Amino acid sequence: MRHRGSSRSERAAALLRASGYDARALEGGFPAWQAAGYPVETGIP
Structure with missing residues (x-):
């Protein structure tokens, strides 16, 4: 197992x-996360 920092x-x-x-x-x-297309809330409706 590699140490991830x-x-x-x-x-x-x-x-x-x-x-x-x-x-x-x-x-x-x-x-x-964004590149994978997962949801992101901007706070702007």
Whole structure:
């Protein structure tokens, strides 16, 4: 298993897992989420 570093999202996911949540950091971050076509809210109706 390769060490993935300690990005902010990876640390947040680790804290959530420690609290019992099934959390993971998305490789590629928010740009990868958008590129995959997942929903994004802009706050503008």
